[in-house]
Amino acid sequence: MELNAKGTVLSIVFRNEENGYTVLNMETVDGDTVTCVGNFPAISVGAVLNVTGKLSVHKTYGEQIAVESYTVCDPTSRAGIVRYLASGLIKGVGEVTANNIYNMFGNDTFGVIEHNPMLLANVKGISKKKAMDIANAVSELKSMQEQIMFLQSYGITVNLAVKIYNIYKSETKNAVLANPYRLIDDVDGVGFLTADRIAQSMGIEPVSEFRVRAAIVYGLKEAAEKQGNTYLVFDDLIAACSELLKVDLTLYGQLVEDTVAKLVLEPTVKVFETDNKRCLSLVRYYKLEKSVATRLVTLNHDARRIMVDADALIKQFETVHNIAFHAGQSGAVKSALINGVTVITGGPGTGKTTIIKCIAEILTSYGMRLEFCAPTGRAAKRLSQSTGSDAKTIHRLLGFESHGDKMQFKYNRSNTLPCDVVIVDEMSMIDVSLMYSLLSALENGTRLVLVGDKDQLPSVGAGNVLADIIASGVVEIRYLTHIYRQSEDSLIVSNAHLINKGKMPEINNRSRDFFVMNYNDFRQVSDTVVELVTTRLPKFTGLPSSEIQVLGALKSGVAGVENLNLRLQQALNPRVYGKNELNVGKSVLREGDRVMQTVNNYELPFVRFNNDGTSTEGAGVFNGDIGFVRRIDRANGIVEVALDDNRIATYTETELGDLQLAYAVTVHKSQGSEFEVVVVPLVSGPPTIINKNLLYTAITRAKRAVVLVGSKKVLAMMVHNNYVAARTTNLRRFLQEENALHQRFFGTAVPNGSFDADGDE
Numbered sequence: 001m002e003l004n005a006k007g008t009v010l011s012i013v014f015r016n017e018e019n020g021y022t023v024l025n026m027e028t029v030d031g032d033t034v035t036c037v038g039n040f041p042a043i044s045v046g047a048v049l050n051v052t053g054k055l056s057v058h059k060t061y062g063e064q065i066a067v068e069s070y071t072v073c074d075p076t077s078r079a080g081i082v083r084y085l086a087s088g089l090i091k092g093v094g095e096v097t098a099n100n101i102y103n104m105f106g107n108d109t110f111g112v113i114e115h116n117p118m119l120l121a122n123v124k125g126i127s128k129k130k131a132m133d134i135a136n137a138v139s140e141l142k143s144m145q146e147q148i149m150f151l152q153s154y155g156i157t158v159n160l161a162v163k164i165y166n167i168y169k170s171e172t173k174n175a176v177l178a179n180p181y182r183l184i185d186d187v188d189g190v191g192f193l194t195a196d197r198i199a200q201s202m203g204i205e206p207v208s209e210f211r212v213r214a215a216i217v218y219g220l221k222e223a224a225e226k227q228g229n230t231y232l233v234f235d236d237l238i239a240a241c242s243e244l245l246k247v248d249l250t251l252y253g254q255l256v257e258d259t260v261a262k263l264v265l266e267p268t269v270k271v272f273e274t275d276n277k278r279c280l281s282l283v284r285y286y287k288l289e290k291s292v293a294t295r296l297v298t299l300n301h302d303a304r305r306i307m308v309d310a311d312a313l314i315k316q317f318e319t320v321h322n323i324a325f326h327a328g329q330s331g332a333v334k335s336a337l338i339n340g341v342t343v344i345t346g347g348p349g350t351g352k353t354t355i356i357k358c359i360a361e362i363l364t365s366y367g368m369r370l371e372f373c374a375p376t377g378r379a380a381k382r383l384s385q386s387t388g389s390d391a392k393t394i395h396r397l398l399g400f401e402s403h404g405d406k407m408q409f410k411y412n413r414s415n416t417l418p419c420d421v422v423i424v425d426e427m428s429m430i431d432v433s434l435m436y437s438l439l440s441a442l443e444n445g446t447r448l449v450l451v452g453d454k455d456q457l458p459s460v461g462a463g464n465v466l467a468d469i470i471a472s473g474v475v476e477i478r479y480l481t482h483i484y485r486q487s488e489d490s491l492i493v494s495n496a497h498l499i500n501k502g503k504m505p506e507i508n509n510r511s512r513d514f515f516v517m518n519y520n521d522f523r524q525v526s527d528t529v530v531e532l533v534t535t536r537l538p539k540f541t542g543l544p545s546s547e548i549q550v551l552g553a554l555k556s557g558v559a560g561v562e563n564l565n566l567r568l569q570q571a572l573n574p575r576v577y578g579k580n581e582l583n584v585g586k587s588v589l590r591e592g593d594r595v596m597q598t599v600n601n602y603e604l605p606f607v608r609f610n611n612d613g614t615s616t617e618g619a620g621v622f623n624g625d626i627g628f629v630r631r632i633d634r635a636n637g638i639v640e641v642a643l644d645d646n647r648i649a650t651y652t653e654t655e656l657g658d659l660q661l662a663y664a665v666t667v668h669k670s671q672g673s674e675f676e677v678v679v680v681p682l683v684s685g686p687p688t689i690i691n692k693n694l695l696y697t698a699i700t701r702a703k704r705a706v707v708l709v710g711s712k713k714v715l716a717m718m719v720h721n722n723y724v725a726a727r728t729t730n731l732r733r734f735l736q737e738e739n740a741l742h743q744r745f746f747g748t749a750v751p752n753g754s755f756d757a758d759g760d761e
Helices: 078-085 095-115 117-122 128-152 158-178 182-186 192-201 209-227 234-245 249-265 283-301 310-321 327-338 352-365 377-387 432-440 465-472 492-500 522-541 561-572 653-658 692-699 712-719 731-746
Strands: 002-015 021-028 033-039 048-058 062-073 269-274 277-282 341-346 370-374 391-393 400-403 406-409 421-424 447-452 476-480 514-517 548-552 581-584 587-590 594-597 601-609 615-621 626-633 638-643 647-652 659-661 664-666 675-682 702-710
Touching (some): 095 128, 158 182, 182 209, 192 209, 209 234, 327 352, 327 476, 341 465, 465 731, 522 548, 601 653, 615 647
Parallel strands (some): 370 391, 675 702
Antiparallel strands (some): 002 021
C-alpha cells in the first residue's frame, strides 16, 4: 500500500553514515507517530519531511513506511526549529543556544541564517566564527538535500540518488547537467535508458554526437558484460545502437564516423579489421586480450628445465594409489611436466582430479612450489577436498584488496607470486579480465596447468578464454576421453557424455543417480520440484534439503527460478515468530534463507574464520558466491551472510539488492559449483537458451544424483539442439600472432626439459 505523509522528525533510531540508510520516527501533521526507513543523504531531528512510500506492518516493529522519495522543508514551529538546530547538526549548538536564536529571530530564523548570518553574532554565546559555522552547516545540508531532490525530479529512486550523490557530492547537479550519460560509467545501477531519460528531459537532441557517443560505448559495454563479446562488427554495433536510440543511424553516416573518430582519439574504442570486416572494441578489452596472449606465449616458451623420469614417477603414483592410468591420462601428466602451459580438458569421470594430484605429487617431490586455484569459492573448496592440497579462489591467491570501488591485487606485474607452478581448475568460467590478473602475477618460467571442461557454458564475464586457447593451437592441449569404470546402476557420467554427443540419455529404473520424471504441464513440474526438494529426495538420499540444488534454465515462468525460489522459501524457511526478515525489492529476505551474490562488490566487508581458529578481516564478495542468511539486525539495517568459504559478509540495506534467493539458481550462475543432488526443471523456451550445452552443464554439477523434471519432448529438444552462442573475441587471433612473432625472433622453441615417448630426456 502506497501513501504520502508529512511530519516532523522526532528521533533518529539508526543511521549508517556510509550509505545513508536511516530508521527514523516522524510525528505526522495528524499527531500520529510513524517509523520511516530508507536512504537519506543527511537528515536531522526537527526536519519536516514529505515522504512517499509503501506502508507495511512488521510483527515486531509495527507500521513502517519504506520511503521511495521525499522532500525536506524548513520547520516552522518553535519546537521544530529548536529541535532542528539542537539536533547535533551544528557543532557547539545545544538546546540553550537554539532557544536563544529562536527568541531573537522567531520564525524568520532560517531566513536570517541563509541571507544574513552575521546577525547571529548578536545572540548570546555566538561569536562571529560560530555564526558562520552555523550558516555553513545549514547551507551544506540544504545543498545536499537539494541535490537529492534534483535527482528525484528525473524519476531516480532515493537509493540510486544517494549512490549518485556519494560519487559527485556537491557537484552532483552540475555533473549530471553537463553530461547525464557519464552516470552509465560512473554509477553502478545506471543504464543507458535511465541516463537517456534524463538527457532527453534536458533537451538533448535525439540525433546528436552526445547521444550517439553514449550509445556506442554502452553498446560495446553491454556486448561484453551481457554476451561476452570483446568486440562487435561495426555494422552490427550500429544496428544495435539504432534500435537503442530509436533512430536509423545509417542515415547519419558522417555523424557516426566523427563520433567514432573522437572515441578513438580519447582513446575509448579501438577500430580494427578482422576477416575483412571493420570492428570496434573497447580499448580495455582489446588490451586485456593482447596482454593475455603475450603472457601465455611467453610462459609457454620460457618453462624452467626440469629433469625427471616421468614414466617411473607416474608408475610409482599408480602403485601407491592403486590405480591404472589410461594412455591419455598419463600423457596429460607428461605434458604438464614438459610444457610451460598445458591445457587438460575433459568431461566428468575422465580423471581430471586424479591427474592434478599426480602432477602435484611429482612436482612437489622435486621441491617445486605449487599453487592451486579456481574462480569460485565452491570450486576451490572442491579442489582442496579432492586433491588434499590448499586451493584458493583466484582473487584470494592474488591477494585481493579493495580500494574504494576499485579492485587491486597484492600480486601483480611488480610483485609476482612466489611459486613455480600454478594449477587452475574450472577454466571455462574464467573471463579475460581475471585471466589477465592471474597471468600478470606469474614470473617468467612459471609453469601453468589449465584444467577444465571445454563443453561447459562459457564464462559469465567477457571473453571466451578456454575455448580461444584451445582453438589457437599455440599451447599443448590434452583431451581426456576415456571414462573411468562406473557401477552399473550409476548413470550421471555416462548420460552426461551421451547428451554431450547429442544422444538421448539412458533412462531406466535401476539407476540410483539419474532420474527423469515426465510431466507436460509446467505447474505440475513446479509442484514436483518443490515436493522433491522438501520431502522425497531428503528421504531417498538421507541428505538435508540444503544439499539439494535446483538449477533452472529460465528466471521467469511457473517453473522458473524466481517462482521456485518463492515456493521453496515458503516451504523450507517460512515466516515464524522471532525470525527476522526484510523486504528486498519484490521478495523477502529471512534468517536462514539460502542466498547468492549476483554482482562483484569489492567493498563489502567480511570476516574469514580460518581452520586454526584465527580470523582475518577483508572486503569483497563476488558474483556467484553462495551462502545463507546468518543474522538480520533490523534496528541497525545489518544482514550477516555466511558464505561457503568460511566468510561472514556484512550487508547494509542498500547492498541487499545484490543478493537473491538461491534455493533455485540459473544454470549459468551454477558454474564452478558442485552439489550433492541437482534437480532440473525442463521448460520450453528460446533455442538460444534451451540447448544441449545448458543441459550438459546442469547435469555435470551433480555429485550424487540428478533428477530431470518435465516433458521428454523438451528433453529431446535440448539434447538435439547444438546451438552455442558464438562470441566475438580476439584472443585466438592474438595468440597465433604472438606465437608467430615469438618464433620469428627466437626460433621454434623446444620445451626446456622435454621428454621422448619413454619419458627420457
